Amino acid sequence: MLDFNKEDISDVLVRYNVAMEKTLTPDEAAEQLYPKDPLLKAVAVAIYDGEEDDVIEALDALLDCGKAPLSLIDQALLPGMAVVSELYDQGIIFLPNVMMSADAMLEGIEYCKTKTSEIPEAKGTVVCHVAEGDVHDIGKNIVAALLRADGFNVVDLGRDVPVNEVVAAIAEHKPVMATGTALMTTTMYAFKEINDKLVEKGIKVPFQCGGGAVNQEFVESYSLGIYGEEASDAAKAANYILKNGANIDKLRDEFHNH
Numbered sequence: 424m425l426d427f428n429k430e431d432i433s434d435v436l437v438r439y440n441v442a443m444e445k446t447l448t449p450d451e452a453a454e455q456l457y458p459k460d461p462l463l464k465a466v467a468v469a470i471y472d473g474e475e476d477d478v479i480e481a482l483d484a485l486l487d488c489g490k491a492p493l494s495l496i497d498q499a500l501l502p503g504m505a506v507v508s509e510l511y512d513q514g515i516i517f518l519p520n521v522m523m524s525a526d527a528m529l530e531g532i533e534y535c536k537t538k539t540s541e542i543p544e545a546k547g548t549v550v551c552h553v554a555e556g557d558v559h560d561i562g563k564n565i566v567a568a569l570l571r572a573d574g575f576n577v578v579d580l581g582r583d584v585p586v587n588e589v590v591a592a593i594a595e596h597k598p599v600m601a602t603g604t605a606l607m608t609t610t611m612y613a614f615k616e617i618n619d620k621l622v623e624k625g626i627k628v629p630f631q632c633g634g635g636a637v638n639q640e641f642v643e644s645y646s647l648g649i650y651g652e653e654a655s656d657a658a659k660a661a662n663y664i665l666k667n668g669a670n671i672d673k674l675r676d677e678f679h680n681h
């Protein structure tokens with residue numbers, strides 16, 4: 424019987440002029456996705472490696488260049504995590520790596536928050552949560568961090584939050600806006616339930632929803648829903664409400680793609 428190992432087969436293919444597709448290692452695949460700027464790349468590499476200390480060190484290098492601490496969430500930490508998400512989507516890395524990277528990134532967000540004194544007096548309250556059954560809280564944490572950075576008081580209910588708990592918190596805190604994050608197509612339906620319970624109680628708070636699973640069409644299917652694509656849209660919407668009021672149609676005009 425012929426004993427073909429990988430080298431034997433590739434030799435044969437080369438001899439017959441058949442190109443073999445080269446499989447990239449995870450490190451090589453990551454290398455192709457990192458930002459080009461060396462300081463931003465250092466943050467991305469540290470997130471990919473899941474090394475919290477290296478994330479802090481790389482952030483310090485950017486802070487030393489005079490970057491505003493909170494701008495680093497959007498400009499350095501998010502692009503770093505995007506590399507990891509992309510590699511996970513492509514099946515190149517697996518959940519344990521993603522969890523380590525997520526923790527390193529969240530540590531980075533906390534660090535950026537400690538480095539700023541920009542936080543002004545609270546403009547108003549926003550209640551944030553991740554949908555019932557869903558543990559994906561990275562996006563929600565960014566939303567909450569950016570809202571706080573913009574001067575809002577954030578009541579962060581956390582992740583996997585039961586529908587009734589969200590409704591009760593909104594009734595209690597009377598926020599200018601509520602936010603929901605869902606990354607799974609199975610969990611996003613909790614937003615509709617929250618919406619209907621709020622309407623039943625006569626609470627007409629704009630309810631901005633986002634996260635990987637959610638799209639504008641889905642969010643428009645319930646009456647208080649405003650779609651949020653980027654984390655930074657939350658602070659934009661909350662500021663818009665303070666200035667122009669909480670009319671849902673106007674908010675959709677302003678924040679939805681037409």
Ligand code: B12
Nearest residue numbers: 508557558559560561562602604607608633634635651654
């Ligand atoms: C990290 C991750 C995890 C981590 C989560 C860690 C954590 N603390 O969050 C861990 C490892 C725990 C995990 C577990 C699971 N995961 Co997962 N995970 C991911 C991954 C790789 C990245 C998600 C992420 O954090 N993205 C980065 C953040 C920043 O993005 P984001 O939340 O969407 O937020 C951005 C915007 O959407 C927006 N945004 C978010 N919310 C809001 C709200 C408002 C108001 C606004 C304005 C904007 C906004 O702001 C952010 C940046 O701008 C995705 C794949 C992917 N590429 O998305 C899979 C993914 C979400 N996971 C998936 C699955 C299936 C699971 C598991 C069920 C796996 C399993 N078999 O156990 C479990 C879920 C358990 C559960 N009950 O929730 C699927 C979901 C499929 C689906 N559509 O239903 C995905 C899409 C992977 C896939 N391709 O299959 N996961």
